[in-house]
Amino acid sequence: MMEVFRVIVSVLSAVAIPALMLFFLAYGAFKKVKVYETAVEGAKEGFEIAVRIIPYLVLMLVSIAVFRASGAMDVFITLVSPITDLFGIPAEALPMAMMRPLSGSGSLGIMTETMQAYGTDSFIGILVSTLYGSTETTFYVLAVYFGAVGIRNTRHALPTGLLADFIAFLAAVFFVGLVL
Amino acid sequence: MLNHIWLALIVIGILTAAGRDVYDVVQNSYGNGIPWDVRLEDDAAARAPVSQKGGVRTAALSLRKTVQISAAELRRHFPTDTIDGGVSIPAVYMQHEDGKRSLVMDVTGEDVPERFVVMAEALGGGEKLSAQLERKGDGWRMRIDDVSLVYLRKVTNAAFEIAGVAVQIAIGLIGIMALWLGVMRVAEQAGLINHLARLVRPITVRLFPDVPADHPAVGSMIMNISANMLGLGNAATPFGLKAMEELDKLNPKHGVATDAMVTFLALNTSCVTLIPATAIAVRAAAGSPDPAFIIGTSFLASLTATIFAVIISKLLSRVRIWRWERSEAE
Numbered sequence: 001m002m003e004v005f006r007v008i009v010s011v012l013s014a015v016a017i018p019a020l021m022l023f024f025l026a027y028g029a030f031k032k033v034k035v036y037e038t039a040v041e042g043a044k045e046g047f048e049i050a051v052r053i054i055p056y057l058v059l060m061l062v063s064i065a066v067f068r069a070s071g072a073m074d075v076f077i078t079l080v081s082p083i084t085d086l087f088g089i090p091a092e093a094l095p096m097a098m099m100r101p102l103s104g105s106g107s108l109g110i111m112t113e114t115m116q117a118y119g120t121d122s123f124i125g126i127l128v129s130t131l132y133g134s135t136e137t138t139f140y141v142l143a144v145y146f147g148a149v150g151i152r153n154t155r156h157a158l159p160t161g162l163l164a165d166f167i168a169f170l171a172a173v174f175f176v177g178l179v180l
Numbered sequence: 181m182l183n184h185i186w187l188a189l190i191v192i193g194i195l196t197a198a199g200r201d202v203y204d205v206v207q208n209s210y211g212n213g214i215p216w217d218v219r220l221e222d223d224a225a226a227r228a229p230v231s232q233k234g235g236v237r238t239a240a241l242s243l244r245k246t247v248q249i250s251a252a253e254l255r256r257h258f259p260t261d262t263i264d265g266g267v268s269i270p271a272v273y274m275q276h277e278d279g280k281r282s283l284v285m286d287v288t289g290e291d292v293p294e295r296f297v298v299m300a301e302a303l304g305g306g307e308k309l310s311a312q313l314e315r316k317g318d319g320w321r322m323r324i325d326d327v328s329l330v331y332l333r334k335v336t337n338a339a340f341e342i343a344g345v346a347v348q349i350a351i352g353l354i355g356i357m358a359l360w361l362g363v364m365r366v367a368e369q370a371g372l373i374n375h376l377a378r379l380v381r382p383i384t385v386r387l388f389p390d391v392p393a394d395h396p397a398v399g400s401m402i403m404n405i406s407a408n409m410l411g412l413g414n415a416a417t418p419f420g421l422k423a424m425e426e427l428d429k430l431n432p433k434h435g436v437a438t439d440a441m442v443t444f445l446a447l448n449t450s451c452v453t454l455i456p457a458t459a460i461a462v463r464a465a466a467g468s469p470d471p472a473f474i475i476g477t478s479f480l481a482s483l484t485a486t487i488f489a490v491i492i493s494k495l496l497s498r499v500r501i502w503r504w505e506r507s508e509a510e
Contacts, residue, residue, distance in 0.1 A: 006472055024366055024367040028370040030370075038369050039365060043361060046358040047354055051354070057346040061345065062343055063189040066194060067189040070334070071200060072193050072197075120466045121468055121469060121470060121473065125468075129474045130459075134456065141449050146441075146445075148421040149425055153436040153437060154442075155437045155502045156496035157182070157446075158185060159502075160489060161445065161489075168482060171484035
């Protein structure tokens with residue numbers, strides 16, 4: 001069952017991009033759109049957006065890098081672990097849960113280390129890889145997406161993203177516990 | 181909120197680094213100024229002199245040796261660490277023309293104390309830790325240069341390094357953004373994105389009540405979320421940024437996030453995952469017997485998170501400090 005699902009999705013993800021490109025461009029040509037000229041106009045916009053992101057991305061990533069390099073994460077984990085214990089969250093998975101919203105490469109490293117230490121298919125190993133697979137790097141996404149349109153007042157975006165990450169973590173603990 | 185967290189990460193980071201460095205100085209965690217009593221043993225595997233590559237002739241004689249450091253010595257120098265036992269570290273022994281002797285330890289080994297790795301890095305030797313040697317009885321006395329302010333230095337290096345990396349990420353986005361927004365523009369001109377938007381109208385009018393159902397933003401958001409579900413990160417980002425641009429056209433207050441933007445990002449960051457490709461690849465590389473096992477758990481966890489994310493984004497938009505009416509445009 002899972003295998004069939006996996007094959008379908010992996011075929012889909014391989015075919016999606018070329019199929020989409022072909023379909024969009026062919027449909028455009030069919031509708032008598034000047035395909036190349038129009039595409040170039042769009043491409044210029046893409047260039048501008050990518051450049052516009054730079055200051056937002058630099059400042060966001062620097063602040064996260066400073067936090068990570070200082071080792072403040074370890075201190076932070078010691079502080080919050082009494083609270084997370086109340087939720088029945090295993091302490092071994094806390095570094096992953098903390099790092100995941102902050103840094104993609106950082107959480108990838110933690111996932112690898114944790115699996116090496118506790119085994120890839122142990123409860124902790126499955127939990128950290130489920131966590132990595134089921135959530136995004138919230139801070140990075142916010143910096144890039146808001147940066148692209150020059151949003152500085154992000155209102156409730158960050159609390160929403162972080163709460164959702166926390167829910168994902170609790171859900172991961174629950175579902176991994178259920179199947180193991 | 182983002183403002184405060186951003187500032188907090190930097191301030192906490194720098195203060196923690198400074199605090200740890202002060203602690204290390206007070207405790208003398210690196211054993212600064214205390215000479216080491218060690219033994220040198222011939223490396224049975226390689227007794228021959230080390231060949232001098234690149235014509236560097238700083239030493240008259242250099243030999244491969246193994247440095248034996250007892251547990252007592254490690255405890256004496258690293259008072260804040262837990263020491264399990266003594267170690268032996270491969271090293272190159274050098275006798276210089278002026279009669280001085282020195283030692284270069286290779287700290288890449290498994291049982292080398294973490295402290296040595298940090299010291300090598302801090303002293304600028306990378307994976308090599310240098311020391312001066314003197315004869316003492318039938319053993320040797322070893323001196324290593326003082327190490328201090330390790331964390332503050334780390335913070336500085338990390339900040340400079342990542343600033344460059346951030347620009348590289350953005351530059352790397354240029355190509356993929358140009359390609360996809362080019363293709364996307366054609367589909368938009370042909371009216372295809374509007375068709376797509378109308379197709380999912382029943383869902384989107386509820387999720388984004390402020391966005392007209394046939395607005396181009398809807399088409400881009402759908403494309404972004406579909407690409408994310410399939411794990412096509414490279415295609416997802418351009419669609420997503422395009423969606424943000426379109427949403428910003430509906431934004432009367434420049435520089436302030438709209439409810440629709442926040443709901444969209446909530447959907448995006450918690451996105452339902454059909455195939456967590458990277459996590460599966462890492463599991464496979466780590467030797468898991470069943471790397472794809474996490475597909476089911478990831479799907480369920482991300483589905484739960486997505487549902488809650490939408491609800492949370494709606495609820496929090498009503499919290500007083502985040503209310504749209506109270507948010508001033510610049």
